[in-house]
Amino acid sequence: MTQPILYDYWRSSACYRVRIALNLKGVAYEAAPVNLLADEQMADAYKDANPQGLVPALAIGGRVLTQSLAIVEWLDATHAEPKLIPADPDDRAHVMAMALAIACDIHPLNNLRVLKHLARLGIDQGARDDWYRHWIAEGFAGLEALAAPRAGRFLFGDAPSLADICLVPQMYNARRLETPLDAYPTLLRADAAATALDAFAAAHPDRVAPAAAKG
Template sequence: MILYDYFRSSAAYRVRIALNLKGVAYERREIMLLEDQQRSPEHLARNPQGLVPALEADGVVLTQSLAIIDWLDARFPEPRLIPADGQARAAALAQAMVIGMDVHPLNNLRVMRRLKAMGVEEDARNDWTRHWIAQGFAALEAMAGEGRFLGGDAPGIADLFLIPQMFNARRFDTPLDAFPRLVAIDAAASALPAFAAAHPDAVAPK
């Protein structure tokens, strides 16, 4: 199994956590986004969007982090990351999508480069990033359950989306005092080996 990855990609970070939680062995191949390797003909043949992650498994290439994690849940059922129960599944996916659909897409490299090309200065771009993170985190703080993690007492799909975004929040100096539940969940997850081994600092190119 080969993961086409970038160490600071939030979407790829989610998949690394999932693979680690499930104990699946995989080989990482770094796609250097700042060098535009994602736009190479070789990578576009894998993923026409020119994004990471892409997971090569069972003779096919899978793309989009949520789709990859859903496939991993079907292929390696334990521990389950997306609940089977319909109501619990909807709640978990709604939490994950706060990050995956409403926060992260507004702050990724493509958007930052476009804002720069439009003449938006770095301070304003960073403020843009903090704004959308804080808005999403405010919703997630209200949506968080009573357990150690977003969906209960074991990490699930929503936590795989939250923890990489917490990393980004700190990179951009986003104030976190208003989100004590999210900070506590991040601390609980970060103490687990599967999350720690997926952290960008643990996989960064040497």
Template sequence: MTLYGYFRSGTSHRTRIAMNLKGLDYDNISVNLAQDEQLESAFKAINPQGLVPALQTDDLMLFQSPAILEWLEETYPETPLLPKDAAGRMKVRALSAMVGCDIHPINNRRILQYLRNELSVDEEQVLLWCQRWISDGFTALETLLAKDSAREDFCYGNRPTFADCYLIPQIYSARRFKVDLTPFPNIMRIDERCRTIKAFIDAEPMNQPDAPH
């Protein structure tokens, strides 16, 4: 398999985590978002949306990270990233969606570039924008994590799930945007635990071949 992504892309990061947790081998092809390579015709022939990640298998081209993660779960079920019960799967998907639908999309690069280039928003205001929406989302997530007395070291239960694949890249982004993370002790404990696991370490942005060194 070949994963088209970018070292600092949160959606690429979450996909790398999931593939690593499942022990899958894949090649990385960098699509440099900083140079708008995703908008060039060569990549749009792969994904007409011009977004990463895209995952090439022997006979499929997959895109949209939520769909990719679901495909991975169905195709490689040996290391499950969803609970066995319907209620548990619902909860993990809901926690994932809090990041994937309500935090990440309004802080990704194309939104921030629109703020900068089309609306002439200065960098201080862009930073405040990111901090506001990440903090709001993390506040709600922290409340739910605190209420889950059955949870251990991760977002759900005692093993990584989709929710951790989503959360860890968002924490990386929160640090980039100088979000105060001290109000979120449960989120921080999950981050600390995941950062001891090879699958997460290997997926970190600065450990990618296209990261600046």
């Protein structure tokens, strides 16, 4: 079988999630960088892979998967260990709710295409940064309350799950914009436990960024 190809942008949260999941599952892959700053996701060559024109997409075993949460769920269903989403319906609903609290309620409001659109509407950089922090603060407050009762070292118990896979990239974004985080002790604890793992560390944007972006 040919090596899976991840259509990847180093700073995309959704790509970062999939990189973590691939690493946790021990799936070797080749990264195909798609530079969102240059609108490469809208190019015909990429739209053949993903007609939505969004990253990530994962080409694996002859199929192309899209949407980060669907990709992680597929990896979890097809690669046994470690389990990233619990099988028990109640536990699964709890982990999914935490993941979706980030993937639906925070991240879509702050991604690059939305920030570009706000700029076109005349919203200046300072107000865009406030917008960014506002949705993180609102979302993290709810997530902290949702997570705290059943968290262990990680957001759900003592092993990383899809919830942590969503949390870590969102925390990276929060810190980039200097969002205050003291009010979220459960999230900070899980983030620290997760980022200490090789699978998370190797997926960090700084570890996968092209040399040009680092310069």
